[in-house]
Amino acid sequence: MLTLTSCSDWLNLEPEDGVIRQEFWKTKEHVKSAVIGCYMSAQTGVVESMFLWGELRADMIENGTSVNNNFSEVMDGEISAANSVVDWADFYNVINNCNTVLEFAPGVREIDGTFTERQLNEYKAEVLTLRALMYFYLVRSFRDVPFVTEAYISDDQDLYVGKTSGAIILDSLVADLQYAAVNAPSAYATNAENKSRITRWTARALLADIYLWQENYTACNNVLNEIIGSNRYSLMPVEQTKEYVVDGGVLIDSITIPSESDAERIFVETYVRGASPESIFEFPFTSIKNNPFYSLMGPQVNQLRPKLDVVDEGIFPLPVYMAYPEASDIRGSGFSYRAGVIWKYVGTSRTGAARAATEYTAPWLVYKYSDVLLMKAEALTQIGLATSGEVVSSYYRQALELLQQVRKARNAVETSDYKFDLENLDGKTLEKAILDERAREFAYEGKRWYDVLRHAKRNNYEGNNLQYLITLAINSATPQKQQSLIAKYRDPNRNSHYWPIFVREIETNKNLTQNEFYAN
Incomplete structure (x- = not known):
C-alpha cells in the first residue's frame, strides 16, 4: 500500500511523506508493490460506493431491517449535499495513488537496470486503466468533477482544483485507455491475477463502456469485437x-x-x-x-x-x-x-x-463476458436506429443473436415480449429488451442506475427517452414520494440526474461550485 500523510482533507489527495518516498522508489519490486497498493485502496470504500451509486437510485432494492436514513433519503429522491453517500473521497484516494505511480515509476528505470521499458509500460497501463475507472464513475455520477492527473507530493502544490467538463474528462480517458489497450499485459502467470489485475481486455471493456456512454457506437462495437475475437472468455454452459x-x-x-x-x-x-x-x-x-x-x-x-x-x-x-x-x-x-x-x-x-x-x-x-455481448447488442441496435435502408435489419438481427446468446445461457423465461418477428424487428423494442436483460444479468452489481440513465440521456433525451427514468421512479419511490421524484427527473436542465457535491468539499475548496440543481 502507498503510505500517505495528510496535509489537507480535500479529496483525500494527501502528499506522500518525503522520507518514505526517497526510500521507497528504488526497484521494480517497489513499483509492483505500489501498483498492487492502488488496487487495494479501491477494495472497501470505492466498492461500497460503486454498489450504492449504481443501486440506491434504481428500482431493485429497498430499506432492510436496519434502516439507514442516508440510504432511505436517496431512494426517496431527497438527496442533499450533506448526505455522506455522495462523498467522493475514496475515489480520489485511488486516483492519487495511481498518479503517484505514474509520477515516480519512470524514475526507477534509471536506478534499477533490470526494470525494462515494457514492464514500466505495463504498470502504467494498469494504473491508467484503474484511474480511468474511478473517473468514469465520477463523471457518470456528478458529470463535471475536478480532473487531477498529477500526484500530490508536496504541501506547496495547489490542492484546490475546480471542475472540468465531464465530456473533456471522458475524451482524456479514451486516450489513456487506447494506450492501455495495447500496453497492458494480455495475461498474467495465474488465473487469479488474470481476473483481479487489469489486462488489455479490461482496458478495452472499459473503453467500450465509455464509448457507449459517449454514443460512439461504431467505436464501441469495434473494441468489443477485439475482446470477443480474443477467445479468452465464454459464457458458462447450462444443460x-x-x-x-x-x-x-x-x-x-x-x-x-x-x-x-x-x-x-x-x-x-x-x-x-x-x-x-x-x-x-x-x-x-x-x-x-x-x-x-x-x-x-x-x-x-x-x-x-x-x-x-x-x-x-x-x-x-x-x-x-x-x-x-x-x-x-x-x-x-x-x-x-x-x-x-x-x-x-x-x-x-x-x-x-x-x-x-x-x-x-x-x-x-466490474466486467464479465456477458457485459461485452450486451454492450455490443446495444451498440448495434443504436447503429441500426441511426441507419436507413435494408442494412438496418442486419444490425438488429446481430443484436438479437447476442441478446439470445445470453438469454439461452441463463434459461431466461420466454415471455411474449421476447418472441420477436425476425422479419419486422423494431429498434426501440429491441433497445428496451436489452436494457431489461441487463437488469437481470447484472442484478445488484452496481450497473442499474447507470444503464437507465444512459438510455434516458441518449441523443440529448430525444423523444420519449426520459420515460426510462420516470418508470424507474415509479418502481422505486414510496407512493408519497413518487410524484416529487418524477418532477425532479423532469428538470429541464437534467441536473437532478447527477449527485450533489458533498458539502465538506464545497466548504473546503472555494474553487468548486455546487451542481446547479442543489445550489440553493
Whole structure:
C-alpha cells in the first residue's frame, strides 16, 4: 500500500511523506508493490460506493431491517449535499495513488537496470486503466468533477482544483485507455491475477463502456469485437432439458428446464470462488479482507434488501406455465436474491446456508463476458436506429443473436415480449429488451442506475427517452414520494440526474461550485 500523510482533507489527495518516498522508489519490486497498493485502496470504500451509486437510485432494492436514513433519503429522491453517500473521497484516494505511480515509476528505470521499458509500460497501463475507472464513475455520477492527473507530493502544490467538463474528462480517458489497450499485459502467470489485475481486455471493456456512454457506437462495437475475437472468455454452459406443453392432448408449446447442478456451478464459480471463466475484471476479497457487504445486506443486520414487488415477477418473469416452476431463469430466486436478502453476496450456494459474518468474500465484478455481448447488442441496435435502408435489419438481427446468446445461457423465461418477428424487428423494442436483460444479468452489481440513465440521456433525451427514468421512479419511490421524484427527473436542465457535491468539499475548496440543481 502507498503510505500517505495528510496535509489537507480535500479529496483525500494527501502528499506522500518525503522520507518514505526517497526510500521507497528504488526497484521494480517497489513499483509492483505500489501498483498492487492502488488496487487495494479501491477494495472497501470505492466498492461500497460503486454498489450504492449504481443501486440506491434504481428500482431493485429497498430499506432492510436496519434502516439507514442516508440510504432511505436517496431512494426517496431527497438527496442533499450533506448526505455522506455522495462523498467522493475514496475515489480520489485511488486516483492519487495511481498518479503517484505514474509520477515516480519512470524514475526507477534509471536506478534499477533490470526494470525494462515494457514492464514500466505495463504498470502504467494498469494504473491508467484503474484511474480511468474511478473517473468514469465520477463523471457518470456528478458529470463535471475536478480532473487531477498529477500526484500530490508536496504541501506547496495547489490542492484546490475546480471542475472540468465531464465530456473533456471522458475524451482524456479514451486516450489513456487506447494506450492501455495495447500496453497492458494480455495475461498474467495465474488465473487469479488474470481476473483481479487489469489486462488489455479490461482496458478495452472499459473503453467500450465509455464509448457507449459517449454514443460512439461504431467505436464501441469495434473494441468489443477485439475482446470477443480474443477467445479468452465464454459464457458458462447450462444443460437444458426440453419439455413439451400439452393441453387437451394438443401440443401447444415447449419449455426448457435448466440443470440445477450447472446453475449451482455458475453461482459458486462466480460469487463464491470468484475468477470464473466469464470474469474479465473483478475486485477479489478473502477471509482476511472481507468485502463491505455484511452490514449492508447480511441476513440479520441488513440495511438493504431486494425490492421483491419489482424483482420477483417484474425484472424476473414467472415461468410461463405454472405446472413447470423449474422452467425459470437461473439468475432469479436462489441466485440474485433469496429469503429476502441479496443472495449473490450472502449465499454459500444456491440452496445452502448464508455466509458467516467473517466470510463475506464474494468478489465485486466490474466486467464479465456477458457485459461485452450486451454492450455490443446495444451498440448495434443504436447503429441500426441511426441507419436507413435494408442494412438496418442486419444490425438488429446481430443484436438479437447476442441478446439470445445470453438469454439461452441463463434459461431466461420466454415471455411474449421476447418472441420477436425476425422479419419486422423494431429498434426501440429491441433497445428496451436489452436494457431489461441487463437488469437481470447484472442484478445488484452496481450497473442499474447507470444503464437507465444512459438510455434516458441518449441523443440529448430525444423523444420519449426520459420515460426510462420516470418508470424507474415509479418502481422505486414510496407512493408519497413518487410524484416529487418524477418532477425532479423532469428538470429541464437534467441536473437532478447527477449527485450533489458533498458539502465538506464545497466548504473546503472555494474553487468548486455546487451542481446547479442543489445550489440553493
